[in-house]
Amino acid sequence: MTRAVGSIKETFVENELPSRTDRREFLGSIVAGSVAAATLLAKPAQGADGPQLAKVEPLPYPYDALEPYIDAETMHLHHDKHYQSYADGYNKAAQTQPSILAASPEANVANLASLPESVQTAIRNSGGGFVNHKFFWALLKKNNGAGPKGELAKAIDAKFGSFAGFQTEFTKAAATVFGSGWAWLTLGPDNALAIEQTHNQDSTLTAKHRPVLGIDVWEHAYYLKYQNRRPEYVAAFYNVIDWDSVSGRYAELIKA
Numbered sequence: 208m209t210r211a212v213g214s215i216k217e218t219f220v221e222n223e224l225p226s227r228t229d230r231r232e233f234l235g236s237i238v239a240g241s242v243a244a245a246t247l248l249a250k251p252a253q254g255a256d257g258p259q260l261a262k263v264e265p266l267p268y269p270y271d272a273l274e275p276y277i278d279a280e281t282m283h284l285h286h287d288k289h290y291q292s293y294a295d296g297y298n299k300a301a302q303t304q305p306s307i308l309a310a311s312p313e314a315n316v317a318n319l320a321s322l323p324e325s326v327q328t329a330i331r332n333s334g335g336g337f338v339n340h341k342f343f344w345a346l347l348k349k350n351n352g353a354g355p356k357g358e359l360a361k362a363i364d365a366k367f368g369s370f371a372g373f374q375t376e377f378t379k380a381a382a383t384v385f386g387s388g389w390a391w392l393t394l395g396p397d398n399a400l401a402i403e404q405t406h407n408q409d410s411t412l413t414a415k416h417r418p419v420l421g422i423d424v425w426e427h428a429y430y431l432k433y434q435n436r437r438p439e440y441v442a443a444f445y446n447v448i449d450w451d452s453v454s455g456r457y458a459e460l461i462k463a
């Protein structure tokens with residue numbers, strides 16, 4: 208009578224679980240409850256003036272959202288391992304100094320020279336890594352061939368002659384970073400656009416240049432798919448720039 212066990216189980220399941228519609232509502236309430244719990248957990252324990260740790264948020268899109276230009280495996284490793292490691296390194300250093308914990312990772316990276324010397328290297332490397340990547344995840348989205356919009360489109364045309372002129376300069380900067388680093392489109396204190404490179408995880412914020420666009424050219428950003436062919440990765444990157452977001456950010460920055 209082995210079937211009887213199954214029958215009892217099935218009867219039990221049928222009797223205990225609500226109707227199909229109720230089940231959906233029931234499952235929905237579990238999801239809503241988890242979200243509410245996660246929101247509570249995400250709140251800083253000591254309010255807005257409490258410690259400002261580097262927090263790894265999930266990517267705002269699926270890991271495979273940038274395929275085929277940036278592969279899902281790279282995104283998993285890059286976000287879940289490398290980014291997490293920068294956040295951990297930053298938090299470890301920040302927790303040694305209450306004054307550092309009281310400011311955001313971005314503010315500390317921007318004010319690097321005024322930090323205690325004992326933590327400057329850790330904040331420069333891990334803090335820079337955290338803020339650079341946080342910025343990077345937010346500007347990625349498949350764009351179906353779109354380009355810059357509005358004020359940014361005008362500023363790029365004025366500075367580089369055309370979007371193609373910008374791409375030539377930006378590509379060159381990204382291709383020629385020696386070793387690990389980033390290429391950026393930045394906005395200086397005078398609101399002038401510039402293309403620049405940083406090495407390792409140095410942030411342009413340290414020089415008071417606000418990033419508008421950035422490309423990570425560390426090998427971990429592309430090696431699984433492109434191996435040593437960095438120029439192919441840089442060319443593919445133009446397909447995953449969220450120009451709505453980048454152009455919107457530019458418009459906000461020039462108003463500030």
Ligand code: MN
Pocket residue numbers: 285289340423425427428
């Ligand atoms: Mn990276």
